Amino acid sequence: MAESKLITSQLTALPGYKVRESLKAKHVSLRMTVQDGLEVIVPKGFDQSRIPEILHTKQSWIAKTIGRLEEQRQQLSLEASHELPDQLQLRAIDQCWKVEYQPTHSQRVTLTEKDKSRLILRGCTQNEDACKSLLQQWLSHKAYQRLVPWLWSVSQELNLPFNKASVRGQKTLWASCSQQKNISLNYKLLFLPTHLVRYVLIHELCHTTHLNHSAQFWGLVFEKESDYKALDRELRKSSHYVPGWLEPSILGKTEDQF
Known part of the structure; x- marks a missing residue:
């Protein structure tokens, strides 16, 4: 029971995400951008109830990526404020x-x-x-x-x-x-x-x-x-x-x- 509570707590901390089915996809993949956040790309017909569990296993990647993209977002915000080149x-x-x-x-x-x-x-x-x-x-x-x-x-x-x-x-x-x-x-x-x-x-x-x-x-x-x-x-x-x-x-x- 304690382990179940820990997983639930960790999953609650995950960022919001959207799911996209792809006819070309053979496997599940995660894509994250500064503008659109986290996107989960799944093959056609994939059981989407498995996605929270998958995100739990990829939490380390998600956390590192969020940090890296936040640095890029700040850099882009600074650069975007510049005048024409x-x-x-x-x-x-x-x-x-x-x-x-x-x-x-x-x-x-x-x-x-x-x-x-x-x-x-x-x-x-x-x-x-x-x-x-x-x-x-x-x-x-x-x-x-x-x-x-x-x-x-x-x-x-x-x-x-x-x-x-x-x-x-x-x-x-x-x-x-x-x-x-x-x-x-x-x-x-x-x-x-x-x-x-x-x-x-x-x-x-x-x-x-x-x-x-x-x-x-x-x-x-x-x-x-x-x-x-x-x-x-x-x-x-x-x-x-x-x-x-x-x-x-x-x-x-x-x-x-x-």
Whole structure:
């Protein structure tokens, strides 16, 4: 009876969570983000009455993750309060663009490139939302120019073909691969160091063969990148690379699969 009371007390202290059934899931996994909290992902038809017991066994991971995400949340809150950026440090392609703002009486905002190292935003630059939107569009275009050809190159190098590629601004993913072998890259990858971006590309290309995170998938990742475990750990802690003005919820994502 005493043991039962202890478990009940511990479970009461757990954070709130939401449950999501996934047709792709083979096992139960936990995902936690700064914005959305704890999510339990279960296979279709899973007995959800087992979830409290599972959360009890993962309390150590949950507690550590909450602490780490709280640090990230505080960092993001501080960064998000900053004004519009004065430079864009695109580590993935070894470029640094200075951003200049030229206010005028126009109600519109325009963006132009100068000298292959400067971005000029001109017009109603006090409209921060408009400026952010233009910068995000520019980043998306730059990512399509540079990351998609890079993906094709790695695909040929590793003999892992895919169908087509696109660039988006996903909130919780660095990239994704569909059943049709279409790969979508997040333009925020531009802010990551080269070695981490290459790992993301390899990871997604391996999903063209195994659309899951099974042992077979990780075996293929190891075959293509033997140091994948260290790279994966580094990627999970890469939040500081992406500037706060982009409000990157992806930064607070951490996951545990079992």
